[in-house]
Amino acid sequence: MHENGEAPTLAVEIPTSPAHPVELRPFRGVRLSPQKVANPATARAFARPYRDVAGRLSRWQDEGFVEIDHEPALYLHEYSVHGMTIRGLVGGLQLSTRAASEEERSVFAHEAIHPEQADELAARMHEMGINPAPILLVHRGPESVREVQRQVMAQTPDHAYTDRSGQDHRLWRITSPDHLTVIAEGLAGGRFMIADGHHRYAAYLRLQERHPGTPWDRGLTMVVDQDDTPFFLGPIHRTFKRRSLQALKTAAEAIGTTAREMPEADALRQLGPRAMVATDGHRWMVLDLPQDPDLSAVEFLHQQLLPSAGSDDVFFHHTVEEAINAATASYSSVLLPAPDYSLLDRAMDLGELLPEKATSFQPKPSLGVLMRSVDSELMAPPAAS
Numbered sequence: 001m002h003e004n005g006e007a008p009t010l011a012v013e014i015p016t017s018p019a020h021p022v023e024l025r026p027f028r029g030v031r032l033s034p035q036k037v038a039n040p041a042t043a044r045a046f047a048r049p050y051r052d053v054a055g056r057l058s059r060w061q062d063e064g065f066v067e068i069d070h071e072p073a074l075y076l077h078e079y080s081v082h083g084m085t086i087r088g089l090v091g092g093l094q095l096s097t098r099a100a101s102e103e104e105r106s107v108f109a110h111e112a113i114h115p116e117q118a119d120e121l122a123a124r125m126h127e128m129g130i131n132p133a134p135i136l137l138v139h140r141g142p143e144s145v146r147e148v149q150r151q152v153m154a155q156t157p158d159h160a161y162t163d164r165s166g167q168d169h170r171l172w173r174i175t176s177p178d179h180l181t182v183i184a185e186g187l188a189g190g191r192f193m194i195a196d197g198h199h200r201y202a203a204y205l206r207l208q209e210r211h212p213g214t215p216w217d218r219g220l221t222m223v224v225d226q227d228d229t230p231f232f233l234g235p236i237h238r239t240f241k242r243r244s245l246q247a248l249k250t251a252a253e254a255i256g257t258t259a260r261e262m263p264e265a266d267a268l269r270q271l272g273p274r275a276m277v278a279t280d281g282h283r284w285m286v287l288d289l290p291q292d293p294d295l296s297a298v299e300f301l302h303q304q305l306l307p308s309a310g311s312d313d314v315f316f317h318h319t320v321e322e323a324i325n326a327a328t329a330s331y332s333s334v335l336l337p338a339p340d341y342s343l344l345d346r347a348m349d350l351g352e353l354l355p356e357k358a359t360s361f362q363p364k365p366s367l368g369v370l371m372r373s374v375d376s377e378l379m380a381p382p383a384a385s
Contacts, residue, residue, distance in 0.1 A: 012112035014353065015202045016098050017105040021188035023094035025218055026072035026180070028376065029173075030057070030130070031159070032368035033065045038165035042368055050127035054375055057130070068376065073173040074180065075370060076152050077222060078229075080168040081363050087149065087229045089174075089183065090134055090370050092218030095208040102351050107137065108193050109201070110347050110354045118202035122210075125203060129375030131220035133367055135197030135204075138344075141225035145186035148179050149228070163366050171369070192223065193344050195231060195361040215377035222365070226341060234360040235298075235336040237323035239315040240306065243332045245280040248287075251305055258288040268320075268335075276301065277335040281327040287334075296343050297336045302355040316357050 036042050045056045060066040075090040099105040125131060152172045159171040174180065194201055204219030211217075224231065240248075252259040259278075262270075267284035271277045276287045276297050289300050302309065317323040320335055327333035339359045347354055 011115060013115050013118075013202070014112055015107075015109045015118075015194075015198065015205060017107040018093070018095050019097040019099040019104040020106050022106045022190055022192070024074060024089060024091035024183070024187055024221065024223060025094055026074050026175070027092045027218070027220070027372050028072050029069045029075055029090075030371040030373050030376075031067045031171075032060075032371075033067070034161040034163055036060070036065050037161075037163040037169075037368040038167065038366035040164075046128070046132055050124050053128040053130060054373070057373075068373065069173070071175065073175045074183065076149055076172040076174060077365065077370060078153075078170045079363070079365050079369070081166060084232060084363055085229050086224055086231065086363060086365070088136070088222040088224035089145075089149075089187075090220070090222045092215075092372060093135075093137075093204075093221035094218055095204055096212065096217040105351075106190065106192060107201070108191065108348045108351075109198055110193055110344055111198060111356050111358060112353055113198050113202045115202075117199045118206060121199055121203035122206040125200075125374075126207060126216075129373060129378075131204075131372040131374065133197075133200075133365075134220040134222040134370065135201050136195040136361065136364065137192040137221055137223045138195040138226050138231060138361070139190050139192045139223065140227050141190070141223075142186045144182050146225065146228055148174075148182050148186075152179065163369075165366055167363070167366050169366075169369055187223065191348055193348060195224070196364055215374045220370070220372040222370075230341070231361040232363070233339050233341060234318070234362055235338050236357040236360050237317040237320065237333065237335050238301070239317065239323060239326040239331050239333045240309055241313050241315070242330055243306070243309075243313075244330055245278060245283050245285060245332050248278050248305070248332050248334075249285060252287055255304055257290070257305065260286045260288070262286060271335055271337055273297075273337050273340075276337070278332055279324060279327050279335075280329055280332050281324065282329075294346065296339055296354075296358075298339065298355050298358045301334060301336070314356075318360055 046053055057066050077090050078087040152174055157170040158173050162168050207216040249259045264284045267277045267286050270286045274289045278285045323333040
């Protein structure tokens with residue numbers, strides 16, 4: 001703690017990027033059986049001690065709960081839940097190069113990461129010898145790759161089931177040399193935004209740097225085409241510690257922003273692309289955003305209204321109900337509108353970061369559908385040339 005009793009601001013870093021061309025490599029998929037996918041008890045298999053995780057999965061394999069493919073493949077994974085369908089290519093993202101300029105960047109982070117969290121995840125993955133879930137990259141893909149996906153989907157899925165959480169899954173193995181070539185050429189020059197897994201991505205980079213020339217050169221990744229099966233971009237609401245509603249109103253007036261108090265129902269109806277809502281649980285206030293189409297609500301909140309609010313001053317909430325319940329006389333909650341995908345396009349174009357937890361990509365795939373055993377790749381004989 002600092003002498004004044006305030007918690008220190010946590011250090012952050014910006015993850016680096018591999019240089020073009022982008023390579024998504026085939027791997028030997030590891031899959032949990034449908035009754036284990038999204039089963040709350042499954043999380044225990046990936047708990048401490050992490051060095052025993054591979055042994056636990058091996059025992060599950062003996063019991064018929066884990067399958068490991070004998071031959072490497074890229075995978076087309078389609079999952080559906082609550083009327084939404086996401087489809088993406090899953091493989092090992094090659095990380096052995098580093099971009100030396102913005103033009104060479106292929107993977108963009110839209111928020112900074114905390115180094116200690118990435119270090120912990122890297123140590124955990126190394127002990128497990130497993131990438132337990134793919135990070136999610138989103139891009140605007142070429143028609144050539146979408147056509148390959150359509151051709152693959154015309155075949156019977158290798159696996160199709162509904163997991164314990166209600167997600168429907170379909171998996172296809174892609175091994176055709178022609179299909180793999182088209183995918184490789186289509187992805188090579190792409191630009192990809194990290195939709196989910198910023199810290200795991202940073203952990204991948206750490207493991208690659210520590211173990212170059214090994215299977216740690218790659219990290220399990222799912223690439224989703226936003227023009228094919230778009231994610232829903234939801235807001236992540238905030239509760240600010242030690243910030244009363246009056247303090248928010250004073251901050252707004254100081255920068256010339258309109259702050260209008262009104263009843264709860266009226267305020268919630270005003271929540272939209274150019275308006276935020278703040279509450280202490282009793283009083284309600286609508287904060288109008290400046291008429292700048294390139295300034296999102298989350299950027300305005302953290303860069304102009306409350307620029308001094310660090311990550312240790314904020315609680316994050318994925319639902320309006322959670323945020324409202326956290327509000328008190330001295331802890332004000334701010335409800336944000338859903339962002340538009342153009343916000344991420346702009347961040348890539350300008351090479352800028354967004355505030356922490358600027359958006360929530362939904363839905364995410366259940367744990368256990370596809371994993372990658374780095375240990376098994378380390379032990380595997382080299383492929384024939």
